[in-house]
Amino acid sequence: MRSSDLEWFGLRSAPFSKEIADDDLWLPTSKAELVDELEEAIAARASVLLTGEPGVGKTCVLRALRKRLSPDDYRLTYCHNATLGRRDFYRQLCVALGLTPSATAAAVFYAVSTHVEELGKERIHPVFLLDEAHLLHQDVLDHLHILLNYQWDSRALLSLVLIGLPELETQLERRRNRSLYTRIHHRCVIDDATASDTTEYISYRLGLAGATKSLFAGDAVELLHEHVAGSLRDLDRLAQAAMRDAARRKKKTVDRDAVARVLGGRMPIA
Numbered sequence: 001m002r003s004s005d006l007e008w009f010g011l012r013s014a015p016f017s018k019e020i021a022d023d024d025l026w027l028p029t030s031k032a033e034l035v036d037e038l039e040e041a042i043a044a045r046a047s048v049l050l051t052g053e054p055g056v057g058k059t060c061v062l063r064a065l066r067k068r069l070s071p072d073d074y075r076l077t078y079c080h081n082a083t084l085g086r087r088d089f090y091r092q093l094c095v096a097l098g099l100t101p102s103a104t105a106a107a108v109f110y111a112v113s114t115h116v117e118e119l120g121k122e123r124i125h126p127v128f129l130l131d132e133a134h135l136l137h138q139d140v141l142d143h144l145h146i147l148l149n150y151q152w153d154s155r156a157l158l159s160l161v162l163i164g165l166p167e168l169e170t171q172l173e174r175r176r177n178r179s180l181y182t183r184i185h186h187r188c189v190i191d192d193a194t195a196s197d198t199t200e201y202i203s204y205r206l207g208l209a210g211a212t213k214s215l216f217a218g219d220a221v222e223l224l225h226e227h228v229a230g231s232l233r234d235l236d237r238l239a240q241a242a243m244r245d246a247a248r249r250k251k252k253t254v255d256r257d258a259v260a261r262v263l264g265g266r267m268p269i270a
């Protein structure tokens with residue numbers, strides 16, 4: 001957002017930017033409970049599946065989780081390039097773990113699993129967070145449960161957290177993936193934002209940016225909610241565009257017409 005637009009609304013920062021600090025994340029009861037559940041699952045050394053539609057806030061929940069897990073007890077490794085074949089997937093994991101990736105698939109797998117065992121001896125629990133996991137290649141999915149198998153499948157030395165779109169769960173339910181799926185005991189879903197979530201989110205983010213009063217009319221929020229279908233990312237984009245529209249028209253409140261113009265494409269969304 002332009003600084004003149006921010007000034008117009010008396011804000012100190014762009015309210016709907018993706019650059020929100022971990023400490024400032026919005027955690028209504030539903031999300032706070034989810035973060036609690038994830039934290040408990042990982043403390044119990046279990047693996048987790050987290051699914052939800054695009055933009056509902058999955059990656060932000062992971063960021064909130066990261067804040068909860070002490071680096072003295074947990075080693076978090078976040079992988080977001082899921083579009084790799086098995087060998088490159090493990091190579092990526094090696095690099096993320098600070099290991100030198102070896103040449104063959106067997107050697108990289110060995111390096112990763114040895115590292116996990118060493119962390120176990122140091123009483124540090126490794127957590128591999130695989131974001132965009134609905135894009136994982138089948139040959140990676142075929143192999144992941146082997147990574148969870150330590151000492152004849154008797155030790156839980158690693159937690160896998162698979163995050164992705166709802167189709168990830170459908171993929172895992174397939175017979176071929178049952179060895180992996182049955183090892184994932186916690187299956188969580190982030191639901192689409194409800195109408196009251198949308199209202200709360202907008203005022204929360206505006207408050208963080210320094211707003212002292214409500215800048216969106218109630219019916220403008222309703223219209224936004226109808227159009228974003230639960231996606232906070234779409235909400236960010238449209239709310240920001242509607243604020244720009246209102247600022248151009250020298251209005252201090254974003255009304256339903258501003259939102260309607262943005263939705264009607266009569267206002268560039270940027």
Ligand SMILES: Nc1ncnc2c1ncn2[C@@H]1O[C@H](COP(=O)(O)OP(=O)(O)OP(=O)(O)O)[C@@H](O)[C@H]1O
Nearest residue numbers: 017018025026053054055056057058059060232233
């Ligand atoms: N808890 C939150 N606090 C503040 N902002 C949030 C929160 N959750 C989501 N957002 C906003 O919504 C945007 C999208 O969220 P996020 O990237 O977490 O979605 P996602 O579910 O991971 O989407 P995708 O499936 O496309 O990866 C963020 O960039 C942020 O601006």
Ligand SMILES: [Mg+2]
Nearest residue numbers: 058059060131
């Ligand atoms: Mg994401």
